[in-house]
């Protein structure tokens with residue numbers, strides 16, 4: 001039994017067009033995301049084999065592979081839910097997402113400041129990476145992270161609630177080398193209801209980081 005499974009898309013391949021073409025969504029979900037799911041499961045099996053044989057020569061590479069594939073699976077699972085063909089704009093109290101709007105204003109000064117920071121973080125990734133809005137439980141603030149590959153350059157313990165995939169596989173077939181244009185277009189499909197739901201869940205859970213001795 002595999003530990004991780006590929007989640008179904010919450011919409012059909014054409015739901016995010018013209019921002020993201022059906023061809024990209026199909027390849028991205030069915031091939032790239034699927035490969036991270038398989039990679040995470042395969043790596044867990046290889047680690048189990050290493051324990052059985054007490055053969056630790058490859059443990060360094062296996063731990064790196066686990067971080068890469070598992071983080072890829074988690075970020076893509078959030079990514080699909082973060083988008084909708086009816087999205088865009090900014091979070092507003094009138095739409096029932098006032099708590100998220102307030103948190104963004106408190107953490108970044110304004111929605112415009114937040115949008116600029118996340119856009120820049122995503123667009124200036126060197127090589128492969130992500131721009132991520134995350135809830136950081138020690139401070140109770142939202143922060144932006146510029147993630148390398150799927151797993152690097154993150155603060156431990158923060159929960160991603162809005163993720164922009166800045167890997168070339170996310171846009172190259174449609175936007176060619178215009179990563180900045182792709183990131184700008186992404187704002188038109190953000191599902192603020194989903195981001196607000198994730199913010200509320202991250203904020204309300206009893207985080208292990210906050211447990212008193």
Ligand SMILES: [Fe+2]
Nearest residue numbers: 032165167170
């Ligand atoms: Fe991706």
